[in-house]
Amino acid sequence: MPAKTSLVRNPEADRETRRCAIIATAAKLFAELGYSTCEMDRLATKLKIAKGTLYLYFSSKEELFCACVDDGMERLQVELRAAADGQEDPLEKIAAGIFAYLKFFDEHSHYAELLIQERAIFRNRKRPSYFEHRDSNRGVWRDIYRDLIAVERVRGDLPIERIMDTVGNLLYGSMFTNHFIGKSTSLADQFHAIWQIVMTGLMTDAERAATLKKTRGRK
Secondary structure, three states: OOOOOOOOOOHHHHHHHHHHHHHHHHHHHHHHHOOOOOOHHHHHHHHOOOHHHHHHHOOOHHHHHHHHHHHHHHHHHHHHHHHHHOOOOHHHHHHHHHHHHHHHHHHOOHHHHHHHHHHHHOOOOOOOHHHHHHHHOHHHHHHHHHHHHHOOOEOOOOOHHHHHHHHHHHHHHHHHHHHHHOOOOOHHHHHHHHHHHHHHHHEOHHHHHHHHHHHOOOO
16 A cells, blocks of 8 residues: 655745735736725735735735835846846847847836835835836846946946936836826837937947847747
8 A cells, every 4th residue: 555645834934925916916016006995905805815814914904005116126136037047148138138128127117106105105115116126136237238338338438327227218108108098109119219329328339229130030
């Protein structure tokens, strides 16, 4: 007779799974209803759990909201790194990161709403979550630009920090414009427009022509 197998539960893993489920549901509900309207009672009902259970994971509604924003920005950075890691060519890493950024907010637009609410309601936070996570993940992009400048594929007359700020601000503005008024073109067309603007400003003529051919097929 085969030996019986026992299922050993991992309380820490179970707790993390429940915590992630709470954050995922709360993020969408905060975005839909607004922070002030989205009470913990309503969230507990949506999750089909007791209100007291929420307070086992988060001491307050503010803590839960901030966890939702931080989780979204962590997910964004994971997506950007994964997109870049999937490419060999350094310029393609940047292109993939730009496309992944646009795609992330296109598929998870509620995070844009949370960023707006965070800025409006929680000015007491040390710094908006978006910029905290962006700045803590700049190293990999800084290295990519530095390597491209070293081999003269990207202009070297602009400080790397200024390049990253300019590209980042272009994407940041595009994200909010898409959120407020919607995309006027497809995601792919929007990417191509942004990428061509970046190429015009950063690349030599030869590099621009070569890279344009590579990016036309991106979907």
